[in-house]
Amino acid sequence: MATFDVIVIGGGPGGYVCAIRAAQLGLTAAVVERDKLGGVCVNVGCIPSKALLHSAYVANLVNHDAKDFGVEVGGVTLNFGTAMKHSRQVADQNSKGVEFLMKKNKITVIKGEGTLVPGRKVKVGTETHSATKAVVIATGTRVKGIPQIGLEINKTTVISSDEALFLEQAPKTLAIVGAGAVGTEFADIFNAFGAKVTLIEALPRMLPVEDADSSAAIARSFKKRGIDVLVGAKVKSATVGNAGVTLEVESGGKTQIIEVEKVLMAAGRALNTQNLGLEAAGVQLDQRGFVKVGPDLRTTADGVYCIGDVAGPPMLAHKGSREGLVVAETIAGKKPHAIRYDNVPSVTYCHPEVASIGLTEDQCKEKKLDYVVGKFALTANGRARATNETEGFVKIIKDKKYGEILGAHIVASHASEMIHELAVARENEYTVEEVDLAIHAHPTLSEAVAEAALDSLGRMIHA
Ligand code: NAI
Numbered sequence: 536m537a538t539f540d541v542i543v544i545g546g547g548p549g550g551y552v553c554a555i556r557a558a559q560l561g562l563t564a565a566v567v568e569r570d571k572l573g574g575v576c577v578n579v580g581c582i583p584s585k586a587l588l589h590s591a592y593v594a595n596l597v598n599h600d601a602k603d604f605g606v607e608v609g610g611v612t613l614n615f616g617t618a619m620k621h622s623r624q625v626a627d628q629n630s631k632g633v634e635f636l637m638k639k640n641k642i643t644v645i646k647g648e649g650t651l652v653p654g655r656k657v658k659v660g661t662e663t664h665s666a667t668k669a670v671v672i673a674t675g676t677r678v679k680g681i682p683q684i685g686l687e688i689n690k691t692t693v694i695s696s697d698e699a700l701f702l703e704q705a706p707k708t709l710a711i712v713g714a715g716a717v718g719t720e721f722a723d724i725f726n727a728f729g730a731k732v733t734l735i736e737a738l739p740r741m742l743p744v745e746d747a748d749s750s751a752a753i754a755r756s757f758k759k760r761g762i763d764v765l766v767g768a769k770v771k772s773a774t775v776g777n778a779g780v781t782l783e784v785e786s787g788g789k790t791q792i793i794e795v796e797k798v799l800m801a802a803g804r805a806l807n808t809q810n811l812g813l814e815a816a817g818v819q820l821d822q823r824g825f826v827k828v829g830p831d832l833r834t835t836a837d838g839v840y841c842i843g844d845v846a847g848p849p850m851l852a853h854k855g856s857r858e859g860l861v862v863a864e865t866i867a868g869k870k871p872h873a874i875r876y877d878n879v880p881s882v883t884y885c886h887p888e889v890a891s892i893g894l895t896e897d898q899c900k901e902k903k904l905d906y907v908v909g910k911f912a913l914t915a916n917g918r919a920r921a922t923n924e925t926e927g928f929v930k931i932i933k934d935k936k937y938g939e940i941l942g943a944h945i946v947a948s949h950a951s952e953m954i955h956e957l958a959v960a961r962e963n964e965y966t967v968e969e970v971d972l973a974i975h976a977h978p979t980l981s982e983a984v985a986e987a988a989l990d991s992l993g994r995m996i997h998a
Contacts, residue, residue, distance in 0.1 A: 539565045542657045542666040544649040547574020549843030549855030550673030551633050556863035558640035567649035567659055572633040576852040583626040583700045584720055588884050590618035591727030600923050615705045615728045651816040655838045669866045672841040676804035685773035692780050693798045705730045706796040714741035716883045718801035723885040726762050733763040733793055740766050746895040746944040756926050806845050832862050854879050878961050882951040887927045890954035893942035905935040909991025911983045918978040924948040929987040938966035947980055967991050
C-alpha cells in the first residue's frame with residue numbers, strides 16, 4: 536500500500552496529462568493503467584489511425600495525382616501490411632513517450648485494474664492505495680457492437696476499430712456501420728487500399744454532427760472515389776458466417792442485400808464505468824450513463840473527480856486533456872480558467888479533412904439567431920490549386936449585429952491545422968474583421984479563412 540496526493544485511474548490523454556500537471560505543481564501522483572499507457576488514443580485510436588490515413592493519402596496520390604505533378608510511377612504495389620507496421624510503430628513510440636514522461640515527472644505507474652474504495656482509496660489487485668487529496672476517474676470508452684441486429688463483435692468477420700488497427704490485409708469488401716468520425720476515417724483508409732467499401736449511416740447524412748455543407752462535401756468526395764454511402768439506412772438483419780457477413784439494409788424505401796468479407800462497427804462507443812466501485816464510493820451516474828460532475832469536474836463523492844469521455848461529451852482526446860489540466864490545478868488549490876465547452880474543435884481526418892468549431896448553420900436556425908454566412912471555396916485558392924486539393928471550403932457563421940464568430944466549418948486537405956485560428960478568435964471573442972486584420976501569408980490555405988471572413992462582410996477579394 537502506498538500513499539500519493541493524487542491517484543488517477545486511466546492512463547489515456549485525460550489521465551496522463553492530469554498526472555503530469557499535478558506533478559508539475561508539486562503533488563505526488565500515481566496513474567493506474569491496466570493496459571498500455573496512452574490509452575485508446577495512443578494505442579488503438581487517434582494516433583495509429585492517423586498513420587494509416589497518411590498511407591491512404593500517399594496511395595491516392597501515387598495512384599491518381601502524381602502524374603499530374605510530373606511524377607510517373609509504374610507498377611504501384613499497395614502493401615497494407617507495411618502501412619500497418621508503420622502505424623503500429625508510431626503507436627508504440629507514442630506509448631513509450633508517455634512512459635518516458637511518467638518517469639521524467641516522477642509519476643508512479645501502477646499496472647492493473649483500479650477500483651474505487653470509499654475514502655479516496657484505489658484497490659489494484661491485492662493492494663489498496665490512498666490519495667491524500669483526490670482520486671481522478673479517467674477510464675474512457677471501449678468499442679461496442681449492436682447485438683440486437685446480430686452484429687456482435689466477433690473479431691474476425693464483425694470487427695471494431697480495435698481489430699481494424701491490426702489487420703495484416705485490407706479486406707476485399709467491407710461494410711462499415713456508422714458514418715461518424717470512426718466510420719468515415721476507416722472508409723477512407725480501406726477504400727485507398729482497394730476495398731469495396733459500403734458506409735451505412737442511420738441518420739440522413741454522413742458526419743451528422745457536422746454542418747450540412749461539410750457532410751455534403753465529404754459524401755460527394757467519397758462517392759467520386761467509389762465508396763457507397765447509404766444514409767437514412769437501417770441494418771434489418773445480419774447473417775454472420777465464417778467467411779463473411781450478409782446484411783439486409785433498408786434505405787430510401789428499398790431493401791438491399793450486401794455481402795461482405797467484414798463488417799466494421801463504428802456506431803459509437805461504450806463508457807467504461809462498470810466494475811469501478813463507483814456506486815459503493817458514492818459516485819453517481821447521470822441519466823445518460825456519464826459520471827455526474829459539477830462545473831469543476833467534482834463527482835458526487837468527496838475528493839473524487841472525473842475527466843474525459845466518462846465525464847460527458849464531446850468525447851474527444853483534447854477535451855479530456857484539457858479537463859485533466861484543469862482538475863490537477865483545482866486539486867493543487869489554483870483557480871484555473873473555466874473550460875469553454877462550446878469552443879472545442881472537432882476534426883475528422885479523412886481526405887479532405889473536416890474541422891469545425893461552434894454552432895452549425897442548422898443550430899443557428901434552431902436558436903433563431905440573426906446570422907450571416909461567409910463562404911470561400913478552395914477552387915479559388917492558389918495554394919489549393921497548386922496541390923490539386925481544391926475540394927472543400929471555409930464557412931464562417933457570424934452574428935449579424937456584432938460580427939462575433941458563432942461557428943466555423945472547414946473542409947480542406949489541412950482543415951485540422953486551419954481550424955485553430957478560429958478557435959483562438961472565438962476564445963478571445965474576436966470579430967470577423969479582426970480575423971481578416973491579421974495578415975495571412977500568401978499563398979496558404981489559411982487565406983481562405985480570411986476570405987470567408989471578408990465574404991461575411993460582403994467584400995471577398997478572390998470571387
Ligand atoms: P459517433 O457517435 O461519432 O458516430 C456513430 C455514428 O453511427 C452516428 O452517426 C450514428 O448516427 C451512427 N449509427 C448509430 N447506430 C447505427 C446503426 N444501427 N446503423 C447505422 N448507423 C448507426 O461514434 P464513432 O464514430 O464510433 O466514434 C466514437 C467516439 O470517438 C466519438 O465520440 C467520436 O467523436 C470519437 N472519435 C473522434 C475522432 C476524431 O476526433 N477524429 C476519431 C474517432 C473517434
